[in-house]
Amino acid sequence: MSGLANPTIAILLTGMLVGMAGALLGSFLVLRGNSMLADAISHSILFGIALAWLATGETSGAVQIAGAALSGVLAVFLIETLARSRRLRDDAAIGLVFPALFSIGVVLINVFARDVHLDEHTVLLGEIGFVWLDTVTVAGLVVPRALLASATLLLVDALFVLAFYNALKLATFDPGLARALGLAPGLVFYAHLSLLSGTAVAAFDAVGVVLFVTFVVVPPAAAYLLCRRLSSLIAVAMLIAVASAPLGYGAALWLDVSVGGAMALATAPFLVGAFSWRRWRERRRYRAAQPPAVSASSSA
Template sequence: MIEVLFVLIVTAMAASLLGVFLVLRGMAMVTDAISHTILLGIVLAFFVTNDIRSPWLIIAASLVGLATVYIIELVSKTELIRQDAAIGFVFTALFAIAVILVSKFAGNVHLDMDVVLMGEVIFAPFNRIDILGVSIPNALWQLSIILLINIAFVTLFYKELKVTSFDPKFAYIAGFSVALIHYGLMTLVSVTAVAAFDAVGSILVINFFVAPALTAYLLVRRLGAMIGLAIAFAVLNSVAGYFISFHFDLSVAGTTAFVALITFMIVFLFNSKGFIIRRIQKQHQKKTFSRAMIMMLMNEASHESLSQKEIMSHFNLSEAQFNRHISYLIANEYMEKDEEKYRLTRRGEEFTHYTRLKYELPA
């Protein structure tokens, strides 16, 4: 079943490549809307063609995806409601229409709602196509072509995508066709979402678009590096999700999405500017400030030596906090203990003098 892994990797790469620009443009939730509303295009095209494998399904679904973006922008430009509210309203309305049509008029077609929502990539190898005498999964063939198209689009319009993503106002003034690039990107997002529909399902399409790009965004700011990292995370998540799902007999697409969440959380918590590192730095800064204030107090002429009770009372410290601070100051030779009193060493005096000069504090 190595073909399943290939389908998963190609799907994730094709989606994550475009996902970088969606994240930079603040349009992550628009992909969620598209991944749901394309079902309406698939259903309508099926009613016309009566063929679940007709290429018109992809065309119709892509058009509905573009219509979704246009309607969201049209509603949000009225300034009567915010964009996030417009996204929620439009995609739920169009998706609800599709669900009603499927349940009412396509009961005998294998548009099963569980598969529509969750997807099942292990079925991809059963639908095959012969290419130059070689039989490969149709999903792999379609998504490989779309991946190449996405790569070509990003390569040819890299400068335009970069400028319009980071500074659309400047791009407009500089003469770039902002609307053309925007709708070109949205067209490829719609086509990619449609092709990925069978493999990962409607709900999980958004994960492949956004999760690798968001993870890369936490680590780098250069666009080229972000694209490379996003694709690398997409491949990593796919490979890990594939093997974990087969080992524990789980949904491949669902497990891959969960692995993407774990990858994101690890980077979010432990990167150099992550949540945990920042908390550690904040605690370290708090301790450093408290110790500096203790030494500044003792550097005053009236407080050359202080007892434990006086220091604890002045800074409202518990005994445990006092012991931690004083142990550090004595161990690093900033302070010494003389009977029941504490006084600064020469190093401590030099430190407080330097601190006053650095921050221009009064003596």
């Protein structure tokens, strides 16, 4: 058994890779004020996963990931179309689209795939504890399938962000200027969200889609409280995600609970820490700005 197929290493590595990919893409989402799209996309991919399974009889593989990722893009497209009709606000459009796609996915699975490995609980909650059981051999190395998928997606995400860093940055902070400069913020937005849905599909085996949302939203939000520069925000967010995986894994072993859930929950202390640090610094700065006489008289 090669090192990568060792259960502990496989679980930890998969968690870290999924967390890094989620935090990387999530940074732009949180900054743009679209965090709930992560929730919408990650629910909607169940529809794509169910369809891909019906078409090919497989739930994992490049074609399945791409196909299921399309359903995340479909969800974004439907949300935008509904919101553009101006009959619904965009929050209501989000809340109308993703439960519907998710429901269709659940019904399809219930009706056609009753006794297959695929069920909505797995998609929702993931089974990271079992990722080492399902392996493929690549270039003589035995690699867990979920590990391979999340490593590939992280690589693709990182290449995308590096290649289009400036376009992404501008589309996030000033879409108007990006449009004026001919950078097509809409296209960047869709490319970013299709990668996000692809990563969600790759992650569903491991942490489950709802817990994937945690990795997308919480580390960037914590980093947002600590950093001023986009590049450092992304770096800190990815670090938090990486640190959460072993932390959560340890807690899960200790308490005998869901590994994916514990890994996701392990991001919470970082958010609390960032929040407290920020409050502490603000208070100190506030005190420093107060002339001493005033503070003396107010305390008297």
